[in-house]
Amino acid sequence: MRPFRPRTTGHRGVLPPLLLGLALCLGAGVTQGGAATPTRTESPALKVAYTSQRVMNAVAVSDDGRVFVSFPYWGGGDTPGPTVAELSPDGTAHPYPDAKWNDWATSHDNDHAFVRVNAIRFGPDGKLWVVDSGEANVGGAPNPPTGAKAKLVVIDITTGQVVRTISLAAASTPHTYIDDLRFHGTTLFLTDAGDPGLVVVDMNTGQQRRVLEHARSTTDERPMYAEGQLLISNGRPARVHADQLEVSPDGTRLYFQPSSGPMWVVPTAALEDAHLSPAALEKQVRLFHDTPTTGGTAIDGDGNLYVSDTNLLRVLRITPTGQVSTLVADRRLVWADAMWIAHDGALWIPAVQLNRTATFERDGRSHLELPVTIYRMDLHLRPVR
Numbered sequence: 001m002r003p004f005r006p007r008t009t010g011h012r013g014v015l016p017p018l019l020l021g022l023a024l025c026l027g028a029g030v031t032q033g034g035a036a037t038p039t040r041t042e043s044p045a046l047k048v049a050y051t052s053q054r055v056m057n058a059v060a061v062s063d064d065g066r067v068f069v070s071f072p073y074w075g076g077g078d079t080p081g082p083t084v085a086e087l088s089p090d091g092t093a094h095p096y097p098d099a100k101w102n103d104w105a106t107s108h109d110n111d112h113a114f115v116r117v118n119a120i121r122f123g124p125d126g127k128l129w130v131v132d133s134g135e136a137n138v139g140g141a142p143n144p145p146t147g148a149k150a151k152l153v154v155i156d157i158t159t160g161q162v163v164r165t166i167s168l169a170a171a172s173t174p175h176t177y178i179d180d181l182r183f184h185g186t187t188l189f190l191t192d193a194g195d196p197g198l199v200v201v202d203m204n205t206g207q208q209r210r211v212l213e214h215a216r217s218t219t220d221e222r223p224m225y226a227e228g229q230l231l232i233s234n235g236r237p238a239r240v241h242a243d244q245l246e247v248s249p250d251g252t253r254l255y256f257q258p259s260s261g262p263m264w265v266v267p268t269a270a271l272e273d274a275h276l277s278p279a280a281l282e283k284q285v286r287l288f289h290d291t292p293t294t295g296g297t298a299i300d301g302d303g304n305l306y307v308s309d310t311n312l313l314r315v316l317r318i319t320p321t322g323q324v325s326t327l328v329a330d331r332r333l334v335w336a337d338a339m340w341i342a343h344d345g346a347l348w349i350p351a352v353q354l355n356r357t358a359t360f361e362r363d364g365r366s367h368l369e370l371p372v373t374i375y376r377m378d379l380h381l382r383p384v385r
Contacts, residue, residue: 038227038313039329046330047378049348050091051371054081057352058338059374060120060128062157065343068096068128069350069374070117074359083114084130097160101153110134110148111165119180119338124385127163128155133178136194142174150178152188152201171199171208180338182247182254184268189254191242196220198242198256200271211271211278217285218242220258224293225311226335226355231293233360244307246299248320249384255305261291263307263318289322295354298339298347301382306347308336315339315349328377334369345380 049067050056056069067087082102085093095102104113119131135147150168155161168178168190177194188201197213212218220239224231231238240259247254247268254271257263265288270281291307298306303320306327314329315336335354341347351374354360356367 036228036312038311038331040331041329042332043328043330045328045377046332046349046375048373049376050087050374052091052093052374053370053372054093055352055357055368055372056350056374057354058118058120059340059348059350060122061340061342061348062122062128063126063343066157068120068157069093070120070130072118072352073116074354074357083117084120097155097162101162104148108148110151112162114153115148118178121181121183123154123183126157128157129153129181130155131178131181131190136177143172143176145174150176152181166201166206168199168201168208171201171210173210179243180245182245184247184251184254184272187268187272189245189247189256189268189271191245191256192218193241193243193259196241196258198245198271209274211281212242212266212285213278215282215285217256217264217266217282218258220260222260224260226293226360227313228311229355231355231360232362238360244294244297246297246305247384248299249301249303255288255297255299257291257294259295260293261289263288263291263305289318289324291316291318295335295352296337296339296350298341299384300341301384304381306339306341308333308339308349310335310355315347332373332375341381341383342376343383345378345382347377347379347381349375349377351375 054071057072058070060068070084082095084096086096101113104115107113114132116133118133121129123129130153132151134150136143150172152166154164156163173195175195176192179191179193181188181190186203190199196218197210201208220241223237243259245256253265254268255265264285266285270284292309293311295308295310305318307316313333315327316324317327318324333351335352337350337352339349353368358364358366361367
């Protein structure tokens with residue numbers, strides 16, 4: 001999840017800002033609200049993989065064990081460093097693919113530098129895909145028309161070379177904040193956390209469409225909670241629209257949600273049908289589960305979803321049939337963000353403390369407790385291939 005401040009303009013389907021939640025009663029109960037007490041225990045199953053004095057908000061591990069991370073612009077502190085990095089075994093962050101791509105502040109070259117990276121993922125092609133939101137002015141005034149636009153950067157890790165960039169300008173609006181992506185064959189699905197909707201991109205042609213714009217399923221309609229507290233930004237309840245998404249292992253379904261939940265599901269075939277009307281597409285969206293405020297998700301090769309609960313500091317496991325259980329609860333899981341299931345079946349979990357950054361603190365100051373840590377659990381899961 002990435003920081004978002006509430007907009008003042010109304011959208012179809014958006015409920016009043018202080019609505020405490022949707023009246024949903026599906027599956028096992030998941031606490032949504034600030035009354036519950038976060039866990040104070042530590043699980044021995046949660047192992048420290050890496051630590052950093054800078055906030056790392058995403059991790060991706062290659063099949064040969066190389067570890068890549070991204071550092072968000074909202075991480076707080078004045079420690080300089082790269083935006084995307086490869087971690088050496090001792091934890092040293094090396095700018096990736098090189099220093100030039102990580103020097104936007106000097107070059108302001110949008111075509112050859114990262115501006116604001118939201119997500120990194122390995123695609124089915126084995127390449128590292130980087131989601132760069134550009135100079136998005138999230139939740140406030142419209143994005144600057146002359147500012148750097150959102151793009152995807154594709155890196156061949158065998159050569160360390162950028163092999164492709166895809167501009168997302170054609171699918172962007174003045175309030176767009178491209179957040180994350182998933183793959184289905186030659187199609188990319190992306191979430192827009194700033195202007196509610198999904199983006200569908202043809203990997204072969206680069207053509208892109210916006211779908212489910214301002215639909216109930218892509219719009220944040222309820223408050224967010226972390227560590228038992230209502231998440232506040234600029235004096236108002238924070239809002240993050242379409243954020244997390246996962247494709248089922250058989251490729252037939254896309255799960256997606258605003259950061260506050262709940263989670264929805266839609267056939268990928270419906271999303272890929274450019275001739276389907278917006279109304280007809282919305283009719284194919286179904287409520288999957290009443291998830292809590294979530295920082296990040298993952299899905300394994302058996303279709304089980306892993307969903308972080310930022311309020312109760314835990315990771316939930318939700319089966320394809322919607323049965324939910326607690327995988328791990330640990331006081332160190334402060335805003336568990338973009339998770340990754342590695343080739344060896346380990347679940348990697350960055351605990352990024354988003355709610356403790358200045359953006360979301362009532363006094364406007366950072367309350368991060370450094371170092372920030374990436375954990376791993378050796379679960380022998382079956383990765384999605």
